[in-house]
Every structure is written in C-alpha cells, then in structure tokens.
Amino acid sequence: MHSSLLNHARYRYLWVALVLSIGSLAAYIIHRPEGAPPNGGTWLGYTLGTIGAVLILWLTYFGVRKRRYGKGIGSAVGWLSAHVYLGTSLILIAFLHSGFQVGWNIHTLALVLMLLVIFSGFFGVYAYLRYPSLMTKNRDNASRDAMMEEITEIDQNALSLADAVDPKIHSVLLRSIERTRLGGGFWAQLTAHDESESALANLREAAASHEKEASKKQRTEAKTMVAMVDFLAGEAASDKQAEALRKLIDLLTRKKSLAGRVARDIQFQALMEIWLYIHVPLTLGLIAALTAHIVSVLFYW
Secondary structure: OOOOOOHHHHHHHHHHHHHHHHHHHHHHHHHHOOOOOOOOHHHHHHHHHHHHHHHHHHHHHHHOOOOOOOOOOOOOOHHHHHHHHHHHHHHHHHHHHOOOOOOOOHHHHHHHHHHHHHHHHHHHHHHHHHHHHHHHHOOOOOOOHHHHHHHHHHHHHHHHHHOOOEEEEEHHHHHHHHHEEOOOOOHHOOOEEOHHHHHHHHHHHHHHHHHHHHHHHHHOOOOHHHHHHHHHHHHHHHHHHHHHHHHHHHHHHHHHHHHHHHHHHHHHHHHHEEEEEEEHHHHHHHHHHHHHHHHHHHHOO
C-alpha cells in the first residue's frame, strides 16, 4: 500500500483520534450534571476544554516543527498525519466541551475560529494529496528551470528567424514575449499565461498570405530572359521566407506547449500554498481568542 499522511503507520493517528473522540463522547453521555444542562463549567467541561486547548497548542506547534526536518521526535509525515486526525477530532471535543451551547460571546468566537482553521486545513490536505502528482505528470520528467531555459532559447531563435522574414513579424514576436507572464507575485502565479497563441495566429495568417502570393507568382509567365532571372531570384527569396515562417510556427508551437506546462506548474504550486494565507492568520486569531476565552473563564466567570 502506498504510504501517505492519511495511512501513515497503519492509520496510527486515526485510531488515536477515534479513541479520543469515542472516549469523550461516552463520558459526555454518561455525565449527568446536577441542576443544569451539560456545559463548559462542569468537571467534564473543564476536562474536555483542557484537552482541546492542549491539542490546539500542540497542533499549532506543528507549524514550527515542519520547518525543522531532521530534528526532534518523529517524522514530518507522522506529525502531519497526527495534525490532520487530531485536528479533526477537535470539532467533536469542542462541542462536547461547550455542551453544544453557543452564543454571541468570546467563547463562540474561539469556536468559530477553530472551525475555520480546521476546514481551511482540510483544503490543505486536499492540496497536499492532489497537486504534487499533477505537477509531476505535467512536468513530464523535466524541471521547471529546464523548461524555462528552453523557452528562453526558443524566444531567441524565433526572433533571429523573424528578422529574416519581416519586421512586422519580429514586432509581433517581441510583443508576445514581453506580454508573457510566468512567475512573479502570488496573483501573477495564479494567473500565469503565455501570449504564444496570438503570435501563432499572426504567423499562420502571414504564411497563408505568403503561399497565396507565391501561387499567384508561379502563374505569371516570364516574357524575357531578364524577367525570368528576376522571377527565379524572387522565388528563391520567397522560398526562404516560407521556410523561415514554417520554422517560426514550429518553434512557437513548441513554446506554447512548454509555456502552458510551466504556467500550470506555477498555478499548482500557488494553489498548494494559497490555503496557508488563510490558515496561518486564522490560527493566530484562534490563539488570541482561546487565550481570552481561558482568562475570562478562570477569572471572570
């Protein structure tokens, strides 16, 4: 079986989370507080609240731990597996802690922030499991740097060929290269695109026009020896331009394929990281709300 964060160590942390969740639920069902419905102020409420707070702090530590590969106890995949399963178990523990009682207060704010952190983490798990395989397939055994180098080489060769065809073609290619955006800031990564398609359309139009003119010229009869020489010289120049156009189209077709793969690779990477821009700030907000929740319960409630 392929090992991943979900089945790490034969689902070790899934079983830990299940035992913790079932034990908490059993205690909640058995517990019968006197004179009040189940709530966070009972001994069970305090116990489950303590377990939840410790779990939140421990799971937050994962953000530090994952940047220290090779140090500490356990593998990064093991910590991530525990992060996912124990983080999910927090949903049940938090509601059992509160006795399913919510209101417009700091306690509910902590609960809502915790849920947002957990559900943003679910997208992170999806991204972690899905996008790396898509990136590997998309790259087709080539690194992003290698593809970028080939694109640069194609641009240089295409501009050289365009010089031999027509200044207008050169301008179209140069404009296409300048408008291509691969990489850059986060939004630029999500919207990475290549302008090869518009340049290809212009080249194909030029090639069709060139073939039409060449066909028309071939139907012209040469009346004198001088006219024949001029015709042959023009036909030779025309053939060179046609060959250069064909090479340009081949180059840009190759560039379009490469640039599309690079753009997808950059977008996959951006999608793998975008959830962190939500997950991390929400986690910091959760820690602040949790601190306020604990202080208010211990000193003012």
